[in-house]
Amino acid sequence: MSSIPLIDISPLALEDRQAWQPVIDAIDTACRDRGFFYVTGHGVDPALVQQVFDMSARFFALPDTDKRAIDITQSPNHRGYGSIGAEQLEEGKPTDWKETFDMALHLPEEHAYVERCPSMYGPNRYPQLEGFQSLMERYYAELFPVAMRILKAMALALKMPEDFFSQSFSTHVTVLRVIHYPPRPEQVHDNGAGAHTDYGCITLLRQDQIGGLQVRGVDGQWIDATPIEDSYVVNIGDLMQHWTNDIYRSTAHRVVSPQAGVHRYSSPFFVEPDFDTLVTTLPTCIDTEHPLRYQPVTSGDWIQSRFKATYSYRNKETS
Ligand SMILES: O=C(O)CCC(=O)C(=O)O
Numbered sequence: 001m002s003s004i005p006l007i008d009i010s011p012l013a014l015e016d017r018q019a020w021q022p023v024i025d026a027i028d029t030a031c032r033d034r035g036f037f038y039v040t041g042h043g044v045d046p047a048l049v050q051q052v053f054d055m056s057a058r059f060f061a062l063p064d065t066d067k068r069a070i071d072i073t074q075s076p077n078h079r080g081y082g083s084i085g086a087e088q089l090e091e092g093k094p095t096d097w098k099e100t101f102d103m104a105l106h107l108p109e110e111h112a113y114v115e116r117c118p119s120m121y122g123p124n125r126y127p128q129l130e131g132f133q134s135l136m137e138r139y140y141a142e143l144f145p146v147a148m149r150i151l152k153a154m155a156l157a158l159k160m161p162e163d164f165f166s167q168s169f170s171t172h173v174t175v176l177r178v179i180h181y182p183p184r185p186e187q188v189h190d191n192g193a194g195a196h197t198d199y200g201c202i203t204l205l206r207q208d209q210i211g212g213l214q215v216r217g218v219d220g221q222w223i224d225a226t227p228i229e230d231s232y233v234v235n236i237g238d239l240m241q242h243w244t245n246d247i248y249r250s251t252a253h254r255v256v257s258p259q260a261g262v263h264r265y266s267s268p269f270f271v272e273p274d275f276d277t278l279v280t281t282l283p284t285c286i287d288t289e290h291p292l293r294y295q296p297v298t299s300g301d302w303i304q305s306r307f308k309a310t311y312s313y314r315n316k317e318t319s
């Protein structure tokens with residue numbers, strides 16, 4: 001039995017702020033203790049999620065050349081298909097045994113944000129697969145308000161105005177990713193995704209029933225984040241840890257590859273604010289017990305520094 005708490009967030013969809021309070025308290029405790037929790041009552045239709053997973057499996061089953069046509073290493077703004085070997089989340093480990101597809105807000109080339117930060121903003125790249133784009137866009141649009149509700153609860157838990165985090169999401173870089181973990185390579189390693197923390201505010205992760213996600217506890221032990229039907233695993237990212245002076249924990253996690261013959265699919269939603277958001281530690285998180293630990297950093301600088309550490313092709317870029 002996993003010790004990651006499960007929180008029903010359905011009251012956050014109500015107008016009545018008093019109804020929010022038990023949820024705010026439960027999220028606050030989970031963020032301080034472990035930095036990971038499951039949510040139910042999110043309101044996302046399970047049939048839609050199933051369609052996304054089915055579509056994702058169809059995409060990853062396409063011939064390599066079709067997937068490579070939208071290779072992320074050819075995208076100026078980090079969108080499209082990441083083959084096995086594109087990303088290595090843990091230094092000193094073999095490359096992650098997974099393939100990915102990333103999308104975010106689709107902005108035309110002439111948009112002001114694309115001109116200001118072309119390495120994060122711009123067009124999405126979609127495969128030639130009927131219904132793929134519209135389905136992924138629909139899912140992205142459904143999930144985004146759920147993330148904003150959770151961020152509002154966190155802002156209130158931290159004694160900040162409700163919109164404190166969500167106001168930094170006007171032209172954000174929230175990424176929807178789908179992942180395929182093929183069976184582990186025979187006798188070689190079981191490193192589906194190396195140990196890492198996520199980079200942004202929070203991540204909402206949907207996983208199939210195979211299992212393999214593990215979360216590092218304060219004692220350094222890995223515990224299984226066992227799949228729970230119709231739930232998201234929510235975790236804190238680095239920017240939130242920075243904002244909260246380490247009071248909310250950006251917890252390391254990893255994925256163990258499935259056994260021979262088994263394929264695992266998952267879909268993280270990386271909730272990341274506008275690239276020029278200046279993340280300055282909250283005054284409500286600084287006291288004698290918690291002296292200030294961080295200098296301000298912009299969201300874009302932080303996230304791009306992580307991309308450079310984990311995607312070798314990004315190192316070749318000048319900006
Ligand atoms: O696939 C999973 O369960 C987790 C993936 C993950 O941690 C990530 O992509 O950052």
Ligand SMILES: [Fe+2]
Pocket residue numbers: 196197198253
């Ligand atoms: Fe992660």
